Amino acid sequence: MKTYSHRVNGTAVPIYYPESPDDLDGFHAFLERPGVIGLDTETTGLRIFSKGFLCRLVQFGRDNEAWVLDAAKFAGIIRYALARPDFKFVAHNAPFDLLVLDRTGLAELEDLGPRVFDTYILGHLCDPRTEHDGGAGLGLKPLSTVYVDNDAADTSKALYEVFRREYKANKSTGWALIDVDHPLYVTYAGLDVVYAARLLRELSILIRTNGLSDLAKLEHRVQLLTTAQQKRGLLVDVEYTEKLMDELETEARDYAALAATYGVDNINSTKQVIAGLEGMGEEWAAKTASGNPAVGKEVLLPMADLDAQWNRLEVRTPNPLADAIIRSKRASKWGESYVRTFLDDRDENDRIHPFIKSLAARTARMSISNPPLQQLPSSDWTIRRCIVADPGQLIVSADYSAVEMRVLAALANVAGLKRLIAEGADLHTATAILVYGEATWNAASAKEQKRMRSLMKIIGFGKVYGGGPTGLARQSGLPYADVKNAADGYDSAYPEINAYGRQLQRQAAYGGGAVYTPIGRRLPLDRDRAYAATNYVVQSTARDVLAEALIRIDDAGLSDHVLLPVHDELVCQFPAADAEEGIRQIGLLMETTINGVHIASEPEVYGPTWGHGYGAPA
DNA sequence: GCGCACCGCGCG
């Protein structure tokens, strides 16, 4: 047995590293003590489902003691401890450890998952902001610093230094290379479970006293459902994906070469792009947030004449450099951010297992990474076509119809909107008629009607996002006067929306700078962006609508069909013969009513691939 | 070599 020690908030905590079975007596005694046990794993890396992935250490800890077990040497006792139905555990970012333990055969997700608390969830409920956004932070280290020990060790940073110095490795390769009994590795591995155990104690008090216990329970259940989705993963059509990767690489290379003939050797260098375009006599006013000339697509697209800028005054010849930059950047973005990761991240069965954070954004929205499946291009089917249903099944999907507008109507109690929703009207068209008057609408040409509807849609988005006429005009490219006029009409038709925003800001002013959502979630506002209150509450409530739908779907026994949440949509799969009925059922389970407003959903059978929902040829 | 800010761009 090796024994190390580290101070936690003033007291020395022993960290035990047993070397032979004889060393485990103390561990058995440790296990049998009452209370929740801190749990953590150290692994060869972050890609749980890649070839050669191993769990190296499994750590157990309480407030004043940690046990760090070599996962290979002590697999038997680890399995025993994790399978004991009367034991409860606490981990930070539990999905990672649950999937590690499940993948390596040390525990089963379905058995262990319901017995694990996650301090990440509790921390998020207490303050959903990262340190960067002025919050307590959401990592183990920042949370421990705030709630456990002002001098909490940054265990991973210190280890990166050891990786470099002693192993000539970096932060990603070091985890597999460091000796499994390296004293700092073992000490810091043990420290993390002590922090987790103490964090649970401290955060539980805050959760209870702030009335967040039910919400915490719900979030743990939702997290378990998304972790099961991550375990299931999605099947990649490797043959198609490899071919697409080739094509995108070629396209990116060819257009980059074309840009080089105009002196832009590196299309990703904003400096070079600015110099190249200015050298061709281009002039533009758009600036980035920090005041430099912007060369995003809002600048390049009009120059290249790739979009229909129908309000542009001057007729001009397309700029071939701008065109080449756009095309090369797009091909490399699609290739490197999406298609490449499908190939790189897949397991031995050609499945990808994206990391689904069920409680991610400061509004509680979910996020998906590695690969970022919530962000695949939707204008075009080619990327989504890489993802296919399991053999004999079809990809199906149900999404909420204008969920944020409906949530806004419900929360702000907007009489006009509520009436239109109840009537099943097309919201933007009906709003246009309301704002411009029936006579004007009827006298208008089809083109004018389309323009009025589109204005109402833009203003609606502005209401949900908190945008004013200036920004909306800039973003949409429409004349300010038209947008301002439309916004004024909108405000007269639906005065409750602005009143609701003012009410939220008053609440925040007297409520510690935070607003509260109907589910009881606390959303801190930035002092200088109080206008975001409406968006936060609406976005967050729409997220909770989806989260609660996942639970109803699970209660109905249909969870195994859910592949992914995409903010207002659930991507699922069903055996071909049941697809239509299956997604109809899920769509019905998704539907709910808030304050008399029906939150409707639309089911759709896509086909054998995800791309079939976006126009992929049958 | 690494961390970080920034830019740009994909989604809802």
Added chain:
DNA sequence: AAAGCGCGCGGTGCGC
């Protein structure tokens, strides 16, 4: 009166 919101990721450029 005016203010769009939330993510993840690849890339550059810079400081350490």
